[in-house]
Amino acid sequence: MKIGIVGATGEVGRMMLTCLLEQKIEIDELVLIASKKSAGTKVAFAGKMIEVEELTEAKMKDTFDYLLFSAGGAVSRKFSPIAEDAGNTVIDNSSAFRQDPRIPLVIPEINGSVLDNYQGIIANPNCSTIQMLLPLYAIHKVNKIKKIVVSTYQSVSGSGHKGINSLLKANEESIYPRKIEHNVIPLIGSLLPSGYSEEEEKMRFETQKIFNDKEILVSATTVRVPVLYGHSESIYIELENSYDMEEIKQVLRQAESVRFLEEDYITPLELGDSDDSFVCRLREGVDDKSLTFWNVANNIRVGAATNAVRILKFLINR
Numbered sequence: 241m242k243i244g245i246v247g248a249t250g251e252v253g254r255m256m257l258t259c260l261l262e263q264k265i266e267i268d269e270l271v272l273i274a275s276k277k278s279a280g281t282k283v284a285f286a287g288k289m290i291e292v293e294e295l296t297e298a299k300m301k302d303t304f305d306y307l308l309f310s311a312g313g314a315v316s317r318k319f320s321p322i323a324e325d326a327g328n329t330v331i332d333n334s335s336a337f338r339q340d341p342r343i344p345l346v347i348p349e350i351n352g353s354v355l356d357n358y359q360g361i362i363a364n365p366n367c368s369t370i371q372m373l374l375p376l377y378a379i380h381k382v383n384k385i386k387k388i389v390v391s392t393y394q395s396v397s398g399s400g401h402k403g404i405n406s407l408l409k410a411n412e413e414s415i416y417p418r419k420i421e422h423n424v425i426p427l428i429g430s431l432l433p434s435g436y437s438e439e440e441e442k443m444r445f446e447t448q449k450i451f452n453d454k455e456i457l458v459s460a461t462t463v464r465v466p467v468l469y470g471h472s473e474s475i476y477i478e479l480e481n482s483y484d485m486e487e488i489k490q491v492l493r494q495a496e497s498v499r500f501l502e503e504d505y506i507t508p509l510e511l512g513d514s515d516d517s518f519v520c521r522l523r524e525g526v527d528d529k530s531l532t533f534w535n536v537a538n539n540i541r542v543g544a545a546t547n548a549v550r551i552l553k554f555l556i557n558r
């Protein structure tokens with residue numbers, strides 16, 4: 241199988257390489273692509289050093305079995321359609337196509353079936369949305385969720401290399417609107433006329449698209465915190481019907497790609513290499529139809545690379 245990674249030198253791109261190995265994807269040819277700046281540098285993969293190539297329109301017209309894009313929205317908007325027109329399947333990690341009604345937005349454990357008979361560009365959801373929806377979908381299947389109120393605590397690696405450098409390298413220019421060291425910034429992306437930020441609107445829109453439910457209400461507050469890796473979320477939900485807590489616990493114990501901690505909690509520093517979305521501190525909300533819990537996951541894995549490679553694996557196995 242021939243696989244190409246656009247953005248192979250980035251935080252997500254490098255993790256995609258790890259996930260391809262971990263998920264035992266059989267690869268005959270791997271093409272690593274990045275900007276001109278990285279062309280000629282070498283990246284290790286499965287005991288070999290692979291030279292990074294510069295992204296060009298001509299390269300996108302080559303034949304690939306799968307092309308994974310993780311180089312930002314502008315790069316995806318320009319180059320993914322060229323690859324698609326050449327007959328390639330593109331799994332795109334940016335927000336470029338998520339709102340396009342023709343493009344499937346996929347978490348394979350939830351709505352992989354939208355890929356039946358589909359060929360073309362596939363969008364990977366936002367990191368905060370993926371880790372939230374993995375446990376919520378398990379509950380939604382047994383008792384419809386009507387409302388979600390979520391506050392996120394998002395690590396700087398969610399903004400890639402530049403986010404990490406903004407926290408670690410005090411003398412480098414920061415990409416954040418306010419100081420991030422020893423601080424908390426309650427704005428991710430631009431502020432929109434609705435009063436919500438771009439990141440908050442993504443969580444609302446993407447939940448409705450992935451659950452195929454325009455009625456589900458979502459109010460998000462997304463916050464950047466001085467954590468390197470791992471996003472945390474405080475999630476409150478209202479259900480259609482009253483519930484039995486033991487049934488909810490059983491659902492979470494069995495949910496795919498979810499780890500339910502019944503007695504303990506987890507912090508971002510303790511996530512390690514886990515590909516699961518963690519649920520802890522589960523408790524009743526304000527009444528017998530509401531629930532609240534704490535959710536933590538590795539944003540580079542669960543929120544990006546792992547989901548992209550799970551989509552790829554889903555396509556191979558279908």
Ligand SMILES: NC(=O)c1ccc[n+]([C@@H]2O[C@H](COP(=O)([O-])OP(=O)(O)OC[C@H]3O[C@@H](n4cnc5c(N)ncnc54)[C@H](OP(=O)(O)O)[C@@H]3O)[C@@H](O)[C@H]2O)c1
Pocket residue numbers: 246247248249250251252253273274275276277278279295310311312313315333334335365366367397398399400401402539540543544
């Ligand atoms: N970090 C997360 O938690 C996360 C989660 C979900 C989605 N995403 C999305 O994933 C994408 C990448 O994020 P990241 O965190 O990996 O960012 P990053 O660490 O900044 O890496 C960006 C990658 O894109 C490449 N790139 C940038 N401009 C390019 C151009 N003009 N042509 C070709 N390659 C170019 C870079 O290559 P050079 O090294 O050559 O500059 C690098 O490989 C973004 O769309 C982001 O929104 C990130």
